[in-house]
Amino acid sequence: MASCLQSIGARCRIVLIKGHAYPELYCGSKEDFEIMKQAIITLFPHPPVKEIYYHEMKGEYWINLDYTARRPGGPYMNDKVYALIEL
Incomplete structure (x- = not known):
């Protein structure tokens, strides 16, 4: 992913957690x-989006x-981050 x-020019990173890795x-x-949050709420109405999961740093x-979530900004499998790999 x-x-x-x-x-297509996007900036991404890989997040490492115990037994798993996922892109952000x-x-x-x-x-x-x-703006992105509103797009997700609009594009993924069923079930209604109640929370967007993200990290904010500086x-x-x-x-x-994470592909285990049903939509972008879906819940994390585990929120204990071991490492962030900037790509």
């Missing part, structure tokens, strides 16, 4: 993240793209 996104997509600032927003 990260390779596909990078091929860089969303930009809080304002940019809010004003940069990263959204969860």
Whole structure:
């Protein structure tokens, strides 16, 4: 997934947790993240999105793209992060 996104110019990273790794997509600032959040809510109405899972570091927003979730920004399998690998 990260390779596909990078091929169209997206900034991604890999998050390592115990027994699993998943990509996160860089969303930009809080304002940019809010735009992406509204797009997810609109594009994935069933079931209704109640929460978007993301990480914020130094004003940069990263959204969860773990394939175990049913949509972008879905729940994390585990929130204990061992490492972040910038691509």
